[in-house]
Amino acid sequence: MYDRDQLATLSAVVEEGGFDAAAARLSITPSAVSQRIKALERQARRILVRRTRPCVATEEGAALLRLARQIAVLEGEVEADFGSADTAGTHLPIAVNADSVTHWFLSAVVPLAARxxxxxxxxxxxxxxxxxxxxxGSVVGAVTTSSAPVQGCAVRPLGATRYRPVAARPVYDRWFAGRDPAEAFPLAPRVDFGSKDVLQTRFVRGLTHRPCTGPAHRVPAADGYHEAIRAGLGWGMFTDGPAREAAAAGRLVLLDADRHLDVPLYWQHWKLSTTVLDALTESVCAAAATILVPPSP
Structure with a gap:
């Protein structure tokens, strides 16, 4: 049996990124934090926390971190049932992509938070x-492209986010007008959301089986990304609704009206049935169904 205070300390160290910050959150000394983590590691016979900046859980530590958070969720529900006045509410860390946050995810979780x-x-x-x-073990659930369940988790298909290639009129005139799209896309300047964003290159590979050789700009902010494309920095992928609306209003040009890229999404969550977690799953699936489309065959 693992000590509850030691598990809570492990969670605080990982969430806050360090021993000092965890100590401040728990209202104990950094030395006490260190002692609790060392005691937990002795019991587990494993190193549970990498002493980096920020501190992160090891693979073995992730299993105990998940246990710590599951205990916290259960305790939070009991406190809510008892009407505890001093509870700050159940902590729900969730992983989600930026486009989902922008277009549908908040409609699922904001009412849940209030309720x-x-x-x-x-x-x-x-x-x-x-x-x-x-x-x-950092989150209780995730919107992800992975259909393979993480150990200890269940998977629900959500549908797919549909993307379409768009550009401002000057970019279209300079690079695409009168040209074969298969020739134009690899050469034209593009805008990526960040280093992990492969939507543009995936679309081009699917169309041409060639790599992108044109300039690649990175704008890792949702509003900034959209504004960069509207301003003419390069072409990029917009979700279906905003792409069509911008094209209809004349603000952007659909670069290939016949082609799109569908990205299937899944909701993965702990196999832990509680009132809050069950409500979270149902809210996420219901909200996704109003926006996402069935994946392409």
């Missing part, structure tokens, strides 16, 4: 990498 008094902690990352946060 159940939970504290949302959204970890925004590329959809190809969110499952890793679940594997590390």
């Amino acid at each position: 159940h008094g939970v504290r949302l902690d959204l970890h925004v990352d590329d959809e190809q990498y969110t499952a890793a946060l679940l594997r590390e």
